[in-house]
Amino acid sequence: MQVAIVTGASSGIGQSAAIQIAKRGTGVILTYHGNESGALDTVATIEKDGGTAVALPLALGRSETFPAFRESVAGALRDTWRRDTFDFLVNNAGFGHMAMFEDTTEETFDTLMRVLLKGPYFLTQTLLPLLADGGAIVNTTSNAALLSGLEPGYSAYGTMKGGLVVLTRYLAKEFSARGIRVNSVSPGSTRTRIADNAFERHPEVIPALAARTALGRLGEPDDIGMVIATLLTEECRWITAQDIEVSGGYNL
Template sequence: MKIVIVTGSSRGIGASTALECAKRGMGVVVTYNENPAKAEDVVKAITEIGGAAVALKLDVGNFSSFPDFREAVSTQLSAVWGRKTFNFLVNNAGYGLYAPISTVTEEQFDGLFSVHLKGPFFLTQTLLPLMEDGGHIVNVTSATSRVATAGVAPYASFKGGLEVLTRYMAKEFGARQIRANSIAPGAIRTELGGGLSNEFEAMLAAQTALGRVGESEEIGGVISSLLSEENRWINAQNIEVAGGYII
């Protein structure tokens, strides 16, 4: 059995990714920051379809906690799956902020940087000793790094940086046959940034070729598919999953 760690998987795209991976027979480490009950709901949903999952607390913006998280992962790998390593890491955890450049504070800037770029960098570094050769890293980026949308400059900038980091991960980890790719969602109906108002959703749908916003399971399905063996030759790519957003 392959084991995947999905950060920020108590809700939204992360929860959908965890469930889709379980449907493909993977064991799942679900992580949460503030809501353990929602994480346990995801674990329950996975066990109800015959899968195996555990929930662990992880604050991607708190780098000093990463060694303890690695130890917790190691403990659960041994206790639940009888092994010392995992196969896949999905760096998904994040949050949104809508603010024009002229109003963004240093605190807001640093918070987004920590979670969306610095966190995935050092979490991946911390977990590498536990990742099996031949593994796969998927970083969740954003279509906003391709299309400039007023009000999301820091978020989009760090997602763009994560896209670049993905290629460097593929380059540097290739000797271990570890692949790295990124998935760039377009407008998705999730709780990120407080969710979408009806007016904003209608505007985004009008800018999308398929005429609607996406659902979280449509992203989770692509991520789980990318982890599969049939896609083993896809590497160092940023794959936009956006229904044709502003084309």
Template sequence: MTASVTHHVSSTTPEAPPIAFITGGSRGLGRASALHLARSGWDIVLTYHSRKEQAEEVVAQIQALGRTALALQLDTARTADFPALAAALPALLREAFGRDRLDALVNNAGTGIDASFQETTEAQFDAMMNVHLKGVFFLTQALVPLLADGARILNVSSGLARFSFPGKAVYAMMKGGIEVLTRYLARELGPRGIRVNVLAPGAIATDFGGGVVRDNPQVHAAIAGSTALGRVGEADDIGGAVAALLAPGSAWITGQRIEASGGMLL
């Protein structure tokens, strides 16, 4: 594992808080999820691809909330690195949190693409598959032994697996695969009490996909006009949904697709 580690150890509490592992936690939906969970009493392990400074900023924000955070550099497309991560993680968890098990895994990391079906290259297909499908499959496989019984897995999909826009075929195809995988994981991991669900965000105003939803006024207006709640989603909308789905009150929900889109294209 090629890891750059940043952590802060908070004061101990009588009952150890749960620990969530969030991929792509340095920005966007991953950052919002980490902060919402920290406000709900979770400690956080987050990964980042290349933006170490942003990851350290998120760690500092979590620290300011009185929680513990650990940031690891990880390319979720490089499955060859996952065994080393799984081998090193228990010691890192003991050092930072005094425990060696995770209570949640949030498979969030991803990149976007805008290419029509006819123009999509094999290299683009492979890049999408490695991050959004193969990477999620094998990272989850590597980390499941480190999940406590009764833990949660939340896979991030997309509203594009339900509705269709030109140029999004290969991205949406991989997300559709994740939604199928979620149901199988829920069935296979159910005997351990592990709940597995998929969260499908609608169009969100972040830097994802070049920030087109956030920065293009025409796109922004069109999405707001096709959404029941009359606006474009924000990262905090998804962070709140993640925290809700990992909360104890959602313990009887597993194998489900939950769309957080404000009612987009109903």
């Protein structure tokens, strides 16, 4: 059985991606940070559908913990799937933050950098020895890094996500010798727990976002999760170094 690692899969896009990947017959190692119950819900959903999943804690903003996490991954691969490698990595974990440029502090900037850019960079580096040749990586970026999603208040967040788009291309170039494909997806406004459940706390913003979206609604986690899962499949074997906007035509 092929195995995927999906970071930040206790809710939202990551949870959807983990479930959709499992539905395609792939085992899943999913990570969580501060929401263990959500991660266990993801595992339970996968197992209810006949799949196999393991939940592991991961602090993406603390790169010094990555070697220990790799050992946990190696143990899960050995104990659950009798393997010493995995096939797919989905760098999805992260958080959203809004602050106007003049109000953005160095502390905020550094926190965003550690989690959204440095974290995926060095986690991928740490896990690379366990990633099988011919595998695939998908990075979850954001249309905040694209012209279509350019909005005031996201200069730091969008900068980190833009860096992840560029990193995607470099990884695709460097890993191609091993047959490893690397792509990214850039979601638009999606109904998740991002920014402390912003959409649940401020539902009044949803109609305006839907009105600016060509397909006329807010995105749902499965809209993104299914694309991530599909990018890992054999059907997408000739796609690499691409960033795919998944926004329903936001600002089209």
